Amino acid sequence: MTTPVEIYQIKVTLRDSQPLIWRRIQVRSDITLAKLHRILQCVMGWEDAHLHRFVIQGECYGVPDEEDVESRKTKDERKYGLGEVLATASG
Numbered sequence: 001m002t003t004p005v006e007i008y009q010i011k012v013t014l015r016d017s018q019p020l021i022w023r024r025i026q027v028r029s030d031i032t033l034a035k036l037h038r039i040l041q042c043v044m045g046w047e048d049a050h051l052h053r054f055v056i057q058g059e060c061y062g063v064p065d066e067e068d069v070e071s072r073k074t075k076d077e078r079k080y081g082l083g084e085v086l087a088t089a090s091g
Helices: 033-044 082-090
Strands: 007-013 022-028 053-056 059-062
Touching: 007 033, 007 082, 022 033, 033 053, 033 082, 053 082
Parallel strands: none
Antiparallel strands: 007 022, 053 059
């Protein structure tokens, strides 16, 4: 049985910005965290010039780097769906 696709509305706010910088976006629940990263780059007008990671319920998701000891704890964002990690986080 396949999980139905939902639409999530997300508000993204930059901390410590004056004036407040934010975007409200809608994304499908079946996108990967890597796709969410690309969407955020686009809607915020960024150029993917810095490292990133998502921290959800204490788990780190991003682009693992085998040479970096800390990033070995990072789960590959290409392998995890947004709906999947949010479902795990909520219950």
